[in-house]
Amino acid sequence: MGVAGMPIIFVRYHQHCSFTVHARGTSLTHYKDRDMSSQADERHFQNNVITEMQANGWLIGKSEDYNRERALYESDLLAFVQTSQPEEWRKYQRIYPLDTERHFLERVTAQLSKIGTQNSATHTNTELRSFGTLGVLRHELRDRGCRFKLVQFKPDHHLNPDILMRYQANRLRLVPELVYSPYATSAHMAETGKKSKTWRIDLVLFVNGIPVVTMELKSEFMQAIDSAKRQYCQTRLPSDPVTNKPEPLLSFKRGALVHFAVSQFEVYMATRLAGSDTYFLPFNKGSAGGGSGNDAPADQCVARYSAASLTTSALSTRAAQNLNSGILPNGSSTGLVSLLADAS
Secondary structure, three states: OOOOOOOOOOOOOOOOOOOOOOOOOOOOOOOOOOOHHHHHHHHHHHHHHHHHHHHOOOEEOOHHHOEOOOOEOHHHHHHHHHHHOHHHHHHHHHHOOOOHHHHHHHHHHHHHHOOOOOOHHHOOOOOHHHOHHHHHHHOOEEEOOEEEOOOOOOOOOOOOHHHHHHHHHOOEEEEEEEEOOOOOOHHHHHHHOOOOOOOEEEEEEEEOOEEEEEEEEOOOOOOOHHHHHHHHHHOOOOEOOOOOOEOOOOOOOOOOOEEEEEOOOOEEEEOOOOHHHOOOEEOOOEOOOOOOOEOOOOOOOOOOOOOOOOOOOOOOHHHHHHHOOOOOHHHOOHHHHHHHOOOO
16 A cells, blocks of 8 residues: 655644544554553553554554564565566466465565674675665565565655555554564464463554564653663563563564654664663654753643654665664664655
């Protein structure tokens, strides 16, 4: 599905107003693992974010449609490739006439999982640069003579209709309350005798089925943003503590590119989850007086989400180069905003 306009998040929370979400047939489930008052407050905040993003072209997904083992929203990945590159897909079908989609998904998963200790984004070996989430987004996927783009970056001009068509075919997906661990299933329990906790992430953002952003939301009326940071440090771990196996969604280079702790007043980000050693950088706009944080909105409608460009569409290749080591230059949001924003 194409995207029109710039998907910018502007969350406003009216403390004394009720709010209802109509998610185009998708019911949103909220869970009773928090204090009820803070849960209700956080629910309004989350619903505001979802509604604003949906109004700007984002598709709403379901946790059960997410493949936890592959860390992919498979239907979007397949739809983008088949729609934007039909001739190449037909060629791939001739090579793999049986279970074509399974072969393709296995190839993507293998490419995502091939990560090492080297800085693959700047490695002199071209093949190594294509590994991991960033490598898959920036480089073509190749398999037996077939070449696929898994995302189309925003073109610098409108002279090439094929590139424009692929760009408009990008599918942006937002999944609320995503259950992410492949080890938190009855099947895994039956197979190994172990079952992990069913942790959920408030919001996960996908581009063509590939996870790029996770977000934990906290309402400042009940919980400070430090609660979201602690959540990442204590329970959003790159390795599952029960099985000691890597979590595909949360593994550095393999999973989402960036993780956000978000309140109505402040935003912080981390590019590498490492338990208590996770390091967060501020993702705030700054105040008009040159201070930290964000200015209160002029209309006194508290809890406006300040990092307004936390969305995913343009994906400029220049900005993607700034995400080569997991740390943005000078702690700036510029690279990520350019990478993940501006759908005009």
